[in-house]
Amino acid sequence: KAGVTQTPRYLIKTRGQQVTLSCSPISGHRSVSWYQQTPGQGLQFLFEYFSETQRNKGNFPGRFSGRQFSNSRSEMNVSTLELGDSALYLCASSLDRNGYSNTEAFFGQGTRLTVV
Amino acid sequence: GEDVEQSLFLSVREGDSSVINCTYTDSSSTYLYWYKQEPGAGLQLLTYIFSNMDMKQDQRLTVLLNKKDKHLSLRIADTQTGDSAIYFCAESIGSSNTGKLIFGQGTTLQVKP
Numbered sequence: 169k170a171g172v173t174q175t176p177r178y179l180i181k182t183r184g185q186q187v188t189l190s191c192s193p194i195s196g197h198r199s200v201s202w203y204q205q206t207p208g209q210g211l212q213f214l215f216e217y218f219s220e221t222q223r224n225k226g227n228f229p230g231r232f233s234g235r236q237f238s239n240s241r242s243e244m245n246v247s248t249l250e251l252g253d254s255a256l257y258l259c260a261s262s263l264d265r266n267g268y269s270n271t272e273a274f275f276g277q278g279t280r281l282t283v284v
Numbered sequence: 285g286e287d288v289e290q291s292l293f294l295s296v297r298e299g300d301s302s303v304i305n306c307t308y309t310d311s312s313s314t315y316l317y318w319y320k321q322e323p324g325a326g327l328q329l330l331t332y333i334f335s336n337m338d339m340k341q342d343q344r345l346t347v348l349l350n351k352k353d354k355h356l357s358l359r360i361a362d363t364q365t366g367d368s369a370i371y372f373c374a375e376s377i378g379s380s381n382t383g384k385l386i387f388g389q390g391t392t393l394q395v396k397p
Contacts, residue, residue, distance in 0.1 A: 172326075201383040211372065211387035224384045258326055262383050271315060273383060275327040 170195065172261050172276035180282045186247040189279045193240050193261030199223075200242040201273065202234060205256040214257075217242050218264060249283045256280050286310050290373055290388035297396050302360040304391045306373030309354060313375040316349060317385065318358045321370045330358070330371075360393075368395045 173192040181187050193200050201224075202214040213226040217236035234244040240261075246253055260273040287309045296302045308316065314335050319327040333340045333347045333356075340347045346359040360367055370390040377384045 174326075199383045201385070203385075203387075210389050211374075213384050213386070216383040218383070226384070260327075260383065260385075264383070271332065272329060273317075273385060274329060275319075277326040 172259055172274055174257075174259050174276035174279050176279060177277065178280045178282075180284060181249050182284055183249055183251060185249050186245060187249060187281060188243050188245045189257055189259075189281070191242045191244075191259030191261075191276060193242070193259075194263075194274060197261035197263050197274075198240055199262040199264040200236055200240065201260045201262070202242070202244050203258045203260065204228075205258060205278070206254075211258070214244065246281075251283050254281060254283045286375075286377055286386045288373055288375055288386050288388035290371075290391045292389060293392050293394070295394040295396065296363050298363060298365055300363055302358075302363045302367070302393055302395075304358045304360075304371050304373075304393065306356040306358075306388055307354055308356065308373070308375045308386075310375055310377060310386070311354070313377065315376045316347075316356050317374040317376075318345075318347065319372040319374060319387075321372065321390070327372065363393075363395050365395045365397055368393055 175190045199218045201216040205211045216224040220236045231247045236242045256278045258278045260275045262273045289307045317332040318330045331342050344361045348357045372390045373388040374385040
């Protein structure tokens, strides 16, 4: 069974640009969450999607957005990039059979975003 | 509030046991997790424990949970050089147990041969 796939693995963007990152969850998993990992702030929750709806949101500015498609694949978008957005962005998928039970979250390898 | 604290560094000799500690603040946490991250990689789920359990054992890993003190520990028996990595403790937030995890800062485990 394939794991969580994130593309691209590495990305270099210029300040002010926007970027879209993609996450394909494990087949059959319905919940996708996004996290930002930086040396200074550690791992921080961005948002979670379930059945194409945002179910949870972290404390990030509106420049960070996401969506989920009917096949559970998810994208996150960051507009007007700042130097401080340089980070490893991790996606996690969970089975979530009945809409509220998430015992195991499996992570992808992440997308390393560098803003110059 | 939502906060998870871990010590930052632990060094052990190969063959010894390692114990990584974590404290959390949210009493409504339903599940608590341990993840491992190797350089350049994502997070690997090692194990998790339900909040009504005191202990869970999985091969070389033992998780102890003291819910009264909100203290979680991960014991790795017979630590190997391949266990060198960063270990993150995480708690799930909210009684509905949706996909939001709060992570600690991570404990770097160094295993000396």
